[in-house]
Amino acid sequence: MARLLFWRLLRTALAVWALASGVFLLSHLEGSTAVELAQPALAELRATGGVTTPAARQALERATRHRLGLDVPLFYVGTHRPASATAGQWHWNGLANQYHRWLRDLLHGQLGASFRTGEGVGARLQQALLFTLPLTGTAATLAVLLALALAQYLAGRPRGHGLLRGALVGLQALPLFVIALGLLLLFANPETLAWFPSYGLEQATDAELDAGYQLPLYLWHMTLPVIALTLSALPELTLQLTAALEAELGTDYATTARAKGLAERAVIRHHALRNALLPSLAQLAELLPALVAGAVVVEVAFALPGMGRLLAEAAAARDFPVLVGGVLLVGAARLLALLITDFLSLWADPRIR
Missing domain, CATH: 1.10.3720.10 (MetI-like)
Known part of the structure; x- marks a missing residue:
């Protein structure tokens, strides 16, 4: 029975990891949409006296992308990144990618921070579970x-x-x-x-x-x-x-x-x-x-x-x-x-x- 329980738990853990990995990779393909939603609107910048020139908007986008952790490649391999790479050519991105960072944090019990509020995801899920459970x-x-x-x-x-x-x-x-x-x-x-x-x-x-x-x-x-x-x-x-x-x-x-x-x-x-x-x-x-x-x-x-x-x-x-x-x-x-x-x-x- 103990052996059966071990193998069932192992298969369950692998299935959960595969599911979460698939959702992570598919959702992060829309990283540009997340960056746009995380930035203040142009009308809001004008109302608050913010700089609205194209160069300033590009700088704000780069800063937002960096804050959200979207300024590195998505996975270990990809079709972009180095300037010397030919467009559409697959290459190795190394360990400095979004998936590796997420997997490393997950193994340490960390789920990252919310894009909208900056709060820890674990804390937000725990707060929500107090009502859902x-x-x-x-x-x-x-x-x-x-x-x-x-x-x-x-x-x-x-x-x-x-x-x-x-x-x-x-x-x-x-x-x-x-x-x-x-x-x-x-x-x-x-x-x-x-x-x-x-x-x-x-x-x-x-x-x-x-x-x-x-x-x-x-x-x-x-x-x-x-x-x-x-x-x-x-x-x-x-x-x-x-x-x-x-x-x-x-x-x-x-x-x-x-x-x-x-x-x-x-x-x-x-x-x-x-x-x-x-x-x-x-x-x-x-x-x-x-x-x-x-x-x-x-x-x-x-x-x-x-x-x-x-x-x-x-x-x-x-x-x-x-x-x-x-x-x-x-x-x-x-x-x-x-x-x-x-x-x-x-x-x-x-x-x-």
Whole structure:
């Protein structure tokens, strides 16, 4: 088991490195766009009395490129750099390149600094995770627990639950942004029911507020986002587990258990559930990445300062260090979910190798 764990972790680490490297190289191909966005606009320079001559603009561009670390080649090999090189000719750039610098810092636990604010990427990601981890973790836990309860309820009483099944199928067909906007219109709208706020979580987590007042206010702001994410993940988990349970309840061992006098609920819990979980465990590998991706929609809809909103803003502003750091974190979470699913499958059925 230890050897298996080592090789799985090694493959996971290599896959995360390859993913982050690909995102880094592809994103930094637009380095000129990042430089333009990082410079003050011409109208702003004129308003502040800055020099706006072409020579001054070129000097400002060179200084900005140097500050962002974009004044060196992108990779170890390239088709530019030395003045003596022929245009289009591949040559060796040496270790003084953007990728080598990023990889060296990554091995030392540093993700660089934001192009927009100059803050450390690690600090910005940590601050965003304080909102995203409780959001996605709570939604994942609620979705799994509710799916287990609903699937056992539906499988134990297969007739007369068409309305509930239809509601789950209809909910599964709705995009997440429709669910989020529907909750906002129903429960955070003065025209209907203004039970919950639609924004303002930054004020709810103000350090100056009393802790006894801060926690209820925080939970009040997080209720609708958690419900939105839970409702988006619940139907698929429930319908899959229900179908697997119904298939297991039709097998010979379930019939034998009933013949021994066991109630249907006991047959489900003690005999059918563990076998039915095997196909559903594969969904856990998709659940966490789906919730992280859904957090982008939910955090934008509810104005939450989490990972999803941070990555969306970083992509729009070409803030490559933040974008690459976020992709690295999300990729690691997805591959970790795959690893956990593999070991849960081994636990559920030791015959799997």
